[in-house]
Amino acid sequence: MRNAILAALAAVLLAASSARAQGPVYAITPELEAAARREGKLVYYTSIDLKVAEDLAKAFERRYPEIKVHVERNGAERQFSKIGQEYSSRIYNVDTVNSSDAAHFIFWKREGWLAPALPDEVRRLYPAGSYDPEGHHAPMRASPSVIAYNTTLVPAAEAPRSFRDLLDPKWRGKLVKAHPGYSGTILTATFQIGRDVGWDFLEKLAGQQVMQVQSATEPPRKLIAGERQVMVDGNEYIVLLEQARGAPLAIVYPTEGTPMVIGPSGVMKNARNPNAARLFHAWSFGLEAQQLAVDAGGLRSFHPGVKEPAGRKPLSEIKLMKDDPVAVEKDVEQIKARYLRHFRT
Amino acid sequence: MTTVADSFARRAGAGPDLSGPVLVAAALFLAGLIGLPIGWIAAFAFSDRDGAPTLANFIRLLEDPTLSEPLTTTLALSCCVAALAALTAAPLAWMVARTDMPGRRVARVLMTASFVTPPFLGAIAWEILAAPNSGILNRLWRDLTGAADPLFDVYSFGGLVFVIACYTAPYVFVVLSNALDRIPADLEDAAGILGAPRWRIVLGVTLPLALPALLAGTAVAFLQAMTLFGSPAILAIPAGFHTITTKIYTLFQFPPKPQIAAAAALPLLLVTIALLWLQARILGRRGYAVIGGKGSAPRPVRLGAWRWPACLLVFALLALPLFLPYMALLKAAISRLPAGPFDPANLTLAHVAFVFLEFSQTRDAFANTFLLALSTASAGSLLALVVAYVAARRADLPGRALEFLAMAPIAIPGVVLGVGLFLAYTRGPVVLYGTLWILFLAFLTIELPAAFQQLRAAFRGLHPELEEASRILGAGRLQTLRRITAPLLKGGVIAGWCLIFIGTVRELSAAVMLSSSTTKVLSVVIFDLNESGNLGAIAVIGVAMLLVTFAVVGFANWLTGAAGGARPQPT
Numbered sequence: 018m019r020n021a022i023l024a025a026l027a028a029v030l031l032a033a034s035s036a037r038a039q040g041p042v043y044a045i046t047p048e049l050e051a052a053a054r055r056e057g058k059l060v061y062y063t064s065i066d067l068k069v070a071e072d073l074a075k076a077f078e079r080r081y082p083e084i085k086v087h088v089e090r091n092g093a094e095r096q097f098s099k100i101g102q103e104y105s106s107r108i109y110n111v112d113t114v115n116s117s118d119a120a121h122f123i124f125w126k127r128e129g130w131l132a133p134a135l136p137d138e139v140r141r142l143y144p145a146g147s148y149d150p151e152g153h154h155a156p157m158r159a160s161p162s163v164i165a166y167n168t169t170l171v172p173a174a175e176a177p178r179s180f181r182d183l184l185d186p187k188w189r190g191k192l193v194k195a196h197p198g199y200s201g202t203i204l205t206a207t208f209q210i211g212r213d214v215g216w217d218f219l220e221k222l223a224g225q226q227v228m229q230v231q232s233a234t235e236p237p238r239k240l241i242a243g244e245r246q247v248m249v250d251g252n253e254y255i256v257l258l259e260q261a262r263g264a265p266l267a268i269v270y271p272t273e274g275t276p277m278v279i280g281p282s283g284v285m286k287n288a289r290n291p292n293a294a295r296l297f298h299a300w301s302f303g304l305e306a307q308q309l310a311v312d313a314g315g316l317r318s319f320h321p322g323v324k325e326p327a328g329r330k331p332l333s334e335i336k337l338m339k340d341d342p343v344a345v346e347k348d349v350e351q352i353k354a355r356y357l358r359h360f361r362t
Numbered sequence: 363m364t365t366v367a368d369s370f371a372r373r374a375g376a377g378p379d380l381s382g383p384v385l386v387a388a389a390l391f392l393a394g395l396i397g398l399p400i401g402w403i404a405a406f407a408f409s410d411r412d413g414a415p416t417l418a419n420f421i422r423l424l425e426d427p428t429l430s431e432p433l434t435t436t437l438a439l440s441c442c443v444a445a446l447a448a449l450t451a452a453p454l455a456w457m458v459a460r461t462d463m464p465g466r467r468v469a470r471v472l473m474t475a476s477f478v479t480p481p482f483l484g485a486i487a488w489e490i491l492a493a494p495n496s497g498i499l500n501r502l503w504r505d506l507t508g509a510a511d512p513l514f515d516v517y518s519f520g521g522l523v524f525v526i527a528c529y530t531a532p533y534v535f536v537v538l539s540n541a542l543d544r545i546p547a548d549l550e551d552a553a554g555i556l557g558a559p560r561w562r563i564v565l566g567v568t569l570p571l572a573l574p575a576l577l578a579g580t581a582v583a584f585l586q587a588m589t590l591f592g593s594p595a596i597l598a599i600p601a602g603f604h605t606i607t608t609k610i611y612t613l614f615q616f617p618p619k620p621q622i623a624a625a626a627a628l629p630l631l632l633v634t635i636a637l638l639w640l641q642a643r644i645l646g647r648r649g650y651a652v653i654g655g656k657g658s659a660p661r662p663v664r665l666g667a668w669r670w671p672a673c674l675l676v677f678a679l680l681a682l683p684l685f686l687p688y689m690a691l692l693k694a695a696i697s698r699l700p701a702g703p704f705d706p707a708n709l710t711l712a713h714v715a716f717v718f719l720e721f722s723q724t725r726d727a728f729a730n731t732f733l734l735a736l737s738t739a740s741a742g743s744l745l746a747l748v749v750a751y752v753a754a755r756r757a758d759l760p761g762r763a764l765e766f767l768a769m770a771p772i773a774i775p776g777v778v779l780g781v782g783l784f785l786a787y788t789r790g791p792v793v794l795y796g797t798l799w800i801l802f803l804a805f806l807t808i809e810l811p812a813a814f815q816q817l818r819a820a821f822r823g824l825h826p827e828l829e830e831a832s833r834i835l836g837a838g839r840l841q842t843l844r845r846i847t848a849p850l851l852k853g854g855v856i857a858g859w860c861l862i863f864i865g866t867v868r869e870l871s872a873a874v875m876l877s878s879s880t881t882k883v884l885s886v887v888i889f890d891l892n893e894s895g896n897l898g899a900i901a902v903i904g905v906a907m908l909l910v911t912f913a914v915v916g917f918a919n920w921l922t923g924a925a926g927g928a929r930p931q932p933t
Contacts, residue, residue: 075720230895
């Protein structure tokens with residue numbers, strides 16, 4: 018009798034959980050894996066550093082050798098243009114997308130381009146509020162945009178401590194920064210700097226003969242080459258990776274606060290390989306992929322099981338600026354126009 | 363089989379009436395190929411977002427400094443490049459074509475070889491060489507002199523002028539040296555007999571005779587500089603300015619503003635047409651002087667003690683577009699730091715491994731690029747052959763109209779064509795965006811004029827008497843075509859084929875607008891890699907791409923045989 022009650026209870030619970038499975042939440046099941054294998058490939062658009070993206074793809078292909086990942090890496094803003102262009106021509110090439118500009122997901126969700134796909138692991142383990150409860154996007158990665166300098170060219174005592182320090186005439190012609198018209202990281206960071214440090218800072222910075230590059234992955238490379246001494250902005254993860262390889266770089270978390278850039282992922286509604294896309298999407302939020310992104314990619318993760326490598330400053334000890342994709346989405350044209358006025362490109 | 367030959371012979375007996383239907387078909391095809399994108403550009407330039415007619419786009423072009431400044435910058439840039447290219451190429455061409463300078467044959471081959479180098483690859487190589495602080499040359503300069511300032515900053519207006527001139531001077535050089543080859547010696551001899559010193563002969567006789575060619579080549583350099591996209595995109599953005607082509611490109615950021623982009627493209631088209639018209643007038647008026655000569659072979663000027671200094675100067679100049687950049691690329695391909703010191707600790711095979719083992723786009727991009735290059739070159743040289751055949755056989759108005767259509771794309775800058783094709787083929791009825799076809803059409807259009815010019819020259823050099831002699835001796839028309847006409851044209855066809863092949867591989871400005879993630883070509887892959895600063899991977903892909911191109915072009919030239927050597931004559 019008791020067993021019968023338990024069985025009935027279990028049946029009710031099971032029914033409830035499968036009813037929830039009708040919603041956005043899904044897990045990696047053998048059925049999903051089989052369906053993904055039948056598709057055999059997926060197209061992954063991402064703005065993450067090319068090498069890191071290819072590493073992730075290779076790790077997935079090792080786990081699922083029957084499924085080929087086609088990586089298409091572009092700066093987030095160019096990726097946004099590309100997807101916009103393709104969708105207006107009814108070309109549904111991209112299956113799953115990752116962008117360093119969280120504002121893009123607000124636009125895509127509003128346009129109805131994203132599928133509701135919330136990996137079970139994200140719902141169970143990721144902090145509430147970090148992902149869209151309707152499952153259109155979730156934070157695959159995060160990385161602050163930091164100040165950094167070449168330690169062979171700048172002694173630690175001379176190094177800047179804040180954004181405003183960079184206005185010192187001694188940095189004239191010695192700075193490099195990336196471009197918000199191209200990089201989602203920099204667009205987000207520019208918004209946060211404009212809000213928290215002030216646009217007058219950016220206007221004065223433009224008078225410092227700053228070298229402009231496009232991607233947020235490039236400023237650290239210009240420092241290593243010795244082309245410039247200090248980077249105003251750029252990906253923390255590239256600096257961490259290069260430090261690990263022995264490059265003479267040091268990070269500064271500015272006293273005004275460090276811009277925080279979250280890179281969500283989503284699955285496209287019109288994906289041509291929907292099962293492979295969902296499989297890759299769910300896999301990329303799992304511990305294996307997240308730990309890889311942190312270890313080999315220098316990224317920050319929202320997965321509570323991930324272990325930070327020794328020597329990296331934990332996010333909790335960094336004064337972070339607040340990210341606000343809704344405001345970025347609303348102000349994007351204005352941010353770009355203002356930037357163009359000051360920096361001329 | 364015989365019936366085909368018979369009917370061919372019968373029809374041939376009645377004259378070249380085959381040209382009728384061919385003419386109509388070719389004309390319709392060309393009109394569509396060129397008319398469609400240009401029509402869309404004109405339509406968009408004069409309409410607002412809702413499609414209502416307006417002049418507002420042009421008013422904005424004049425009033426908005428973020429649009430008008432790039433226009434004036436571009437014009438200034440093109441003038442400087444044209445002047446610099448002409449000033450360096452003219453003495454070079456004279457020394458190679460008209461003097462007894464040692465190594466002049468090698469110099470000519472090398473100069474032509476710098477065509478194969480895509481300008482954007484040259485720009486990236488020059489970043490490695492002359493970035494103000496990390497550039498190899500600037501480092502050497504500082505080490506040698508102890509100076510604090512760089513010798514040369516490639517991220518500047520002057521730097522951009524220099525780098526573009528490196529890859530446009532060869533155009534002036536080839537046009538001019540070909541013209542100098544044809545200037546007969548007797549005019550110079552006459553001046554010499556009348557007692558003029560050597561420098562007066564050069565300035566008073568040779569230069570005026572070569573002036574039309576010099577002006578024509580300079581006009582080409584101007585147009586190249588004006589319409590180039592890759593080099594400014596790579597060098598001008600770090601320098602903090604836009605040219606009109608990079609500006610047009612940013613206008614396609616989402617949400618795209620094709621109306622403004624189309625309006626910004628029209629001035630380029632107008633300047634090009636004006637310049638080509640001017641060029642045709644200059645050449646038309648002055649050209650007779652050369653043709654009027656008696657045709658005695660040019661005799662080289664003796665340089666005497668200046669032979670070796672001249673040779674040194676020529677090869678020092680060749681270092682700028684060729685030796686230095688190629689060395690920089692080779693070094694970057696196997697170095698951890700592209701511009702780092704020459705030392706074994708800096709060596710790595712990581713870039714090679716990344717490009718060929720890890721990078722998932724490598725294989726597709728190589729396949730796409732060379733598939734497109736082969737098909738465009740084959741279809742393009744066939745089309746050029748047909749048009750040149752019809753144009754050579756018919757001097758009437760339809761024939762000339764066809765010739766005009768085949769030459770018209772030369773007036774359409776790559777970026778403009780890219781905009782036009784994008785507008786034409788992303789909306790119904792035929793959506794080609796996202797396929798290789800749209801790239802094929804773009805490349806075919808862009809490269810047609812060069813191949814057509816090549817073949818027109820070949821047909822003009824073909825005396826009808828040779829064919830007539832063959833016919834009189836009893837050969838059929840088909841046999842004459844096979845045994846006389848075809849072998850004589852082979853050199854021209856293969857030269858045209860090579861020109862299209864090279865041009866397709868190095869095309870970026872239209873490709874960057876038209877390629878999608880599944881239809882990427884190498885030029886676009888390199889452009890993308892540059893945006894994230896992966897210089898090592900670029901160097902590996904660039905070197906591999908050049909090797910394949912040289913191999914294919916070398917093979918094609920080998921097919922022609924040593925005697926009929928195809929020497930591409932760029933426009």
